[in-house]
Amino acid sequence: MRESQLYLNDVNRSFDGFKAINGLSLVIAKGELRAVVGPNGAGKTTMLDIITGKTRPDSGEVVWNKDTDLTKLDEADCARLGIGRKFQKPTVFETLSVRDNLMLSLSGDREVRASLFHRPSRDEADRIDGLLDIIGLTDDGLRLAGDLSHGQKQWLEIGMLLAQEPELLLVDEPAAGMTDAETMRTAELLRSIAGERSVLVIEHDMEFVRALNCKVTVLHRGSVLAEGSLDHVSANPEVIEVYLGR
Amino acid sequence: MRLVAAVVWLCISFASPGFAQTLEALMAKLPDGNFSQREEVVREIAATGDDRAAKLLEVLSEGSLHQRKSDGAILWVTGSRRDLTGADPLTGENLGPVEPRSTSAIKVNNSLRRTIRAAIGSLRLMHPDPVRRMEAAEAAFNAPDATQLEAIEAALVAEQDSDVAAALTQARAVTILETDAPLSDRVAAISVIGERGGRGALNALAGYRASDEPEIAVAAAEAVAKIERTQAMWAQVQNVWFGLSLGSVLLLAAVGLAITFGVMGVINMAHGELIMLGAYTTFVVQEFIRTSMPELFDWSLLIAAPLAFLVAGGVGVAIERGIVRHLYGRPLETLLATWGVSLVLQQLVRSLFGPSNREVGNPSWMSGAFEVGEMLVTWNRFYIILFAVAVFAGLLLLLRGTALGLQMRAVTQNRAMAAEMGIRTGRVDALTFGLGAGIAGLAGVALSQIDNVSPNLGQSYIIDSFLVVVFGGAGNLWGTFAAAFSLGIANKFLEPFAGAVLGKILILIFIILFIQKRPRGLFPQRGRAVEG
Amino acid sequence: MTEPLISRRIGIFLALLFVVTVAVPLGNLVIAPGSTGHVPSHIVALLGKYLCYALLAVSLDLVWGFAGILSLGHGAFFALGGYAMGMHLMREIGDRGVYANPLLPDFMVFLGYSELPWFWYGFDMFWFAALMVMFVPGVLAFVFGWFAFRSRVTGVYLSIITQAMTYALLLAFFRNEMGLGGNNGLTDFRDVLGFDLTADSTRSALFVLSGLALGAGILVGRILTTSKLGKVLVAVRDAESRTRFLGYRVEHYKLFVFVVSAMMAGIAGALYVPQVGIINPGEFSPANSIEIVIWVALGGRGTLVGAALGALLVAAGKSYLTAAFPEIWLFVLGAVFILVTIFLPKGVLGLIESRRAQKRDTLVPDAKSAEAKA
Structure with a gap:
């Protein structure tokens, strides 16, 4: 077994009595690509909130790289550790240019002083050019991010995620609003990233999950219902019940 | 009661020495005899129980009771030596100037004065009226x-x-x-x-x-300590009362905001001016009543209240349709635009009614005070508390129990879904805003009774109102209720130690710190609905 | 692509500012009264006051226009800077006051103080007062911002508590016990650094200083906002939580710009006080602070020079209207608030910009994307 990148053990979190996360345990190995599926309200987004420090769990362990306790850290800390997150709704800096969006995302010192005395460098520009190439926005670098189409914003956000060079990428429904061809390209991109980095994808689109060709975790009511290959979990009667029963 | 007293009086009269005689006859006897005989007459006068007797005896005690030399009539003589005036000692009727030396004073000595004092005391103590x-x-x-x-x-x-x-x-x-x-x-x-x-x-x-005497000293000290404890307790009760009173004012001022800001998420900086409009409506109603039908004055507030609701509510609907509607989702811009509205309304009222305070009277049932234990409670404060609670209860009922209330909650929770279901969201927005504004108008009616009605009236409430709503937790009416009364009481308990101004500053600092700790207030709204 | 430090717009503004800063004092001191081109002394003082307002507007634009923090308490930082300067000017009166007390200002003698309160020490030295002009607002902004930003108070909630802050200060400064002159404030100043405040030359010097301060303020703002830090601030304004997920400590950035802005407002207040000759608690009134916001909104938020222009426009309009038609001033100001927020979300500068863009669009169909780059 490979070294664990992220380890969740018996995590609980409730909101006003509603148990959003209920005894959730999950292990992501280094370099693994994992898809998480589940019906609405299964706790997928809350799980990401807990991993990224946005929400504190009521109880349970969330461990990064075997030794770092994530439950004590906030969003900025988690990001600096190397956890990158892409939101379900594409969230980019609308009044900044595409290049500036990427420039802010590039890994580097995030402190006030460093930002104040930051000077743009050749190397930085090259990295941005490279990213623009990957996300297919080479011609749009100077446009305002707010003027991009929905799909382009999705790509930009993926680009921002890559710019951070995180060890773990948390990707929330990347295929929403993309064409079929784009969806396949995204799957391909994520597959190529995995290995070097760990990737956790939340997705509804089963075609996309199939294209990822990876281990699948089914969440239901805040805990893991089934885990394994897509064929394995889709044969599970409980999973069928959850997905088709209503 | 009167009858009983009268019967008692009769008994005492008969029991007293001599025969019951009229006051006039006894008065005529005063100049005669020596001091001890005069004391006897004084006692008899006291025994008559006549209403006029006390005054007569007082005059006698002062030495102002004179006998006219010419006809022996008894006069009450006042004034300086040159300018004496005579009056009937029993009726006080003015009998015109009196020539100096035409009368002689009926003399009194110390012993007689003591008797008179006692007689006056018993006269008063036994007066027929309890x-x-x-x-x-x-x-x-x-x-x-x-x-x-x-x-x-x-x-x-x-x-x-x-x-x-x-x-x-x-x-x-x-x-x-x-x-x-x-x-x-x-x-x-x-x-x-x-x-x-x-x-x-x-x-x-x-x-x-x-x-x-040690026994006396100890007993007195104990009793004093006990009284002081009781008084300290009443002082606390009094503080709580003043706090409730201030809280009711805060509640009235803030509850309308709890609708516009708390429920709709709209910052209405003109809220204070809507309160002011309510107060001016009261003023206009009272002016009309004063000139046209003064007998209705006691009803003026009851007449003004629905009118104030309509005036402020109408202006509120106009603000919503004209301005706020274009700014949904941009709360900071709404803040600025409604601030503009507040400036316009202030100047409008200043131009129409002048910059100075206008007189709004208290109806008779709101004047005066009554006592509870050792505490004085003014009627206007008392009624304002009742009114605030009534407005609050009415609002709760409206939101819980009517179709409009249901639609309001539907729209604020999920606008798109509500629109799908056929609710006219624009109309509901306007009515909700109008409701909040109308309640501000009602608050104005109440505040006109305890505050100066001037174009600046609203300015003094707007910051407090926002803090109350934020402190209580936007979107939660009960939070506003709890916040208003707890801030009111806290303020009044701070005042004795810190003074009014410093107390207020401390409260402001407390709220600023509190919001750091709990940005969503005392009772935060649940769910994802309200994002600042 | 980094923007140039001096854009076309900034360049034009700074050039105009320079011309005014030079021409007004010349017109006052060199051109004789009565001849054309003479600038009367009271106009110099009035324009100097406007320049201070413009600097104050620039300071607010830094936090509101760029970082999206709508402070309704910037008047407080301005007033604190003003008080710090006022305290120095009071000490400089020395024994020339009505009561001729060498140590205590008149109001203290009047209120029966026997000795100088501790916080008045040091203000007899100009350098100390000048330091306090920035230090006091800076510290208040730091403490307030530290708490507020750390606990993620944002949006209207932050606006409301900044308003509560200035309101609390208003109440506090009205108290005689504060030892700062109560509701009369500080006034009857004589001179500054030995120069008579009523002399034309001193007024002109203060005017020039105000002009330089405004220019410097815009430059500092420009340096900050064109740096990567400025982009982070805009990122915070656009999507605060995204910025956090990128690893930026949003509260540190906000705190930094809030403190810088408060210091700038303090400097504006310090230049304002010697030119108007008084500082009193009225400057803390919440209405003043909201008025600053409309200066920025009218000119165009996030443009720096727009904020300055808005301040000049409103201040000039106020001077004219309150003298000529006092009844309608609040109607006009109220209407500006309403109309700007509904119809001019980008302010006057935004309007000019889009007009120009339209014109160019009709000439070169492809110009729209070029415009977006600017």
């Missing part, structure tokens, strides 16, 4: 006079009214302390006074703590 007897008993308590003891005791025997009897018992106790009655009687008296409590009792007893 209210007057009560006053006399209180007066005897506050200025204890050993010479009055007999009169007090006689009155106590005769007294039928239990309240007056209690007051007399206390007056007797204070008076006994002034005498050299047996030690045990005086200690008992101290406990009677101690039971009474209050500032008067404190004054009566304070001096005796330094008494030479």
